[in-house]
Amino acid sequence: MGTIITNNLPRPDPKALAGVLESLAARFGNRLITSQAVREQHGHTTTWLPTQPPDGVVLAQDTADIQDVVRICARHGVPVIAFGTGTSLEGQVNAPGGGICIDLRDMNRVLEVHAEDLDCVIQPGVTRKALNEHLRDQGLFFPIDPGADASLGGMASTRASGTNAVRYGTMRENVLALKVVRGDGEIITTGTRAKKSSAGYDLTHLFVGAEGTLGIISELTIRLRGIPETIAAAACSFATVRGACQAVILAIQTGIPVARIELLNVEQVKACNSYSKLTLPETPLLLLEFHGTAIEVGEQSKAFGEIARECGGGDFTWTTKPEDRTRLWQARHDAYWAVKALRPGAGVVATDVCVPISRLADCVTETEDDLKRLNLLSPIVGHVGDGNFHCSLACDVNDPEEMARGEEFMHRLVERAQSMGGTCTGEHGIGQGKQKYLKAELGQEALDAMRALKRALDPQNIFNPGKILPAG
């Protein structure tokens, strides 16, 4: 699928690069790493895109480190790329034009927790699991869960979401304010801790989802929630994907505040049964989670059970036992590994689209037909409350003919979603892999506006160049 990356950028001028590496070595000593292995690791992506390593990696420990790396790179016009945990899926941490990677994993401190205000201030390298570990004793949690134990800076940068988004929103709804290092090394503050504000342009939301192309996030203020008194998990099988989708539509229209509602197609259920040693009925399946008081959760489960029955659902079972819940959701979280295990040695290409929920059944069904026609293996799992679903295409990366079919499949998937009023990516981002779909989705005028914003905030084009915006 080499054709997908269209933007191999020119390499930095060798003299400029040498100047940068010299200045960084003087400033950071052995926190500047240039070994092949570490550089490759930092261009490594979880999935199918070829690795494009940076020329050096700086292990940042505080905001001043970020500022200095940016200043040094800017002085020489050399690219600078932020790195959290490297779990992005569309090549967001690749260095197509070389440059310096700032590894933020050591900037992992929770700086302030405001329990009464349900917010906290953190460094960008704090991971989702570490944050929730930190918060647990105070009865608080951060709800966004993209599966991987990603860093919060990275999650903000790709506008991540995941299984809880149907109730709690995505990173878009849960970042209150950011500090962002701009091209001259100074820091932009985008907001306050107030829950809402009408004070000027929404800089926060401009940097959320910008994939590090407009500056480097050095601090985040994010919203928290109280850990619910009771959590119930449920599973419900359906004869058809359409029945499952109809149940979700009704549940949401009725206002049942479902916390998680995930669709697994038959292939995915089979993969999970096999990998996670479960005995789920091998039909389209909804996995659900309800949060609230014991009475509320009972109400919600009962109400959903009635809707499910109307829509041809069977075997609706729910449980508040932690071990049963964990087992069910562990299987969901292991979906990727379950697909890998279906076809050992194959690569797994993870991709996502998002459509209005009324079109979800059509979109999933047509996608399943396409997979059959193209003789491809790709279980489907979806954050169905948002209309967002993932295909995990298991492909032999050494078979160009199969990879060509895979590429055709992915093109058609995106075109299908867009033709249904949806988007080419609900939560993975554009990175390198989906640049060619932006224009079809939003039009030339939106691309013009995005290019103008990029030029306005990064006139040197040093921040993660070659991402989001197609060349030209």
Next chain:
Amino acid sequence: MGTIITNNLPRPDPKALAGVLESLAARFGNRLITSQAVREQHGHTTTWLPTQPPDGVVLAQDTADIQDVVRICARHGVPVIAFGTGTSLEGQVNAPGGGICIDLRDMNRVLEVHAEDLDCVIQPGVTRKALNEHLRDQGLFFPIDPGADASLGGMASTRASGTNAVRYGTMRENVLALKVVRGDGEIITTGTRAKKSSAGYDLTHLFVGAEGTLGIISELTIRLRGIPETIAAAACSFATVRGACQAVILAIQTGIPVARIELLNVEQVKACNSYSKLTLPETPLLLLEFHGTAIEVGEQSKAFGEIARECGGGDFTWTTKPEDRTRLWQARHDAYWAVKALRPGAGVVATDVCVPISRLADCVTETEDDLKRLNLLSPIVGHVGDGNFHCSLACDVNDPEEMARGEEFMHRLVERAQSMGGTCTGEHGIGQGKQKYLKAELGQEALDAMRALKRALDPQNIFNPGKILPAG
């Protein structure tokens, strides 16, 4: 308070303006209005800022009209200002540099309702009440309620919110996509109907809250909700503002999904009792609303009642009778008129700030002390679940000494909110009135970024010039 407006802009070149008016007359006939009365009406603001009328008003009927007005104004470098219902509070529709106002009231069609997807597509002149009227038969509603029957285009442009925001979010969370006419008359599409997307920079949120300074919104796609099965209203009096705030903090931490939770201070309760012929206890008061099934609403009310008791609340009463609910909330919505009636003939200056909820009791109490010290009358009412509150300062606008005290009060209010980690405006916007507070809140770097965005998307500075960004 003349010092507050610092940006009287230069008038357009008379030749340029004549050229614009001639072209507009040719294109729009009697839909171009230049009478003094109509021009003044379109620069009129609900509150204290002096009127700065535009040079002409065009009654737009469709998107092509907006495009043509923008093209004609751009050709001559003349300002263009969008007008919905004129209910903004910080001078957003004033024309400090003259120019052409586009009145969007006739662009009031609901274009599409997607009940299964809980979204709809509307023209910018649709008002909140008209929209809810249109939706009612389908069991749907749009939850954002700023009090005034504002247009949705205007509400998006000022990032409005109101009493329901604690549960349903603000315009920020409820606009899915926009169409925006840019300076050359072409149209930017900012998103799709998908509930979430990671596809590129978040143009939608850049235009939401931009107060018409980056382009003219010609179409909105917004989120809807199902009308809840049961709605209960409640009132609860507290000995102190601090007790009321503590109850709100606990309710939100516990995850009670309160739909509305409003704080009225003693002065405001007295004003409402007098104006709306009520007998509410004249102490700090919370007005609440709960949405859900009958059982859920009962649960929520019960849970809140317990919290209220712990926090020194008394007289907690709740009702699901529509007439009682209406009576209570009508009193809340009439708060502004109740203040006006307290001091007939006086002007009412409405202003808002928003702080982290843990600081709300401090902020309100210190503000009350300030009012006493300065011998001013200003009842306080707040969307307390968000930490957002309003002062309605009743002043004799012909008494410069009193107005000076009023100005001092407002300065101190903003500084207090900002020093507590809050914002100078939660929902009214910056407009003309609050430009001088932006730098203290977000810093020079944020202002630089906002200016760069403005230059990038409106290089001619024709869209609503003199708003949001202070001159300089």
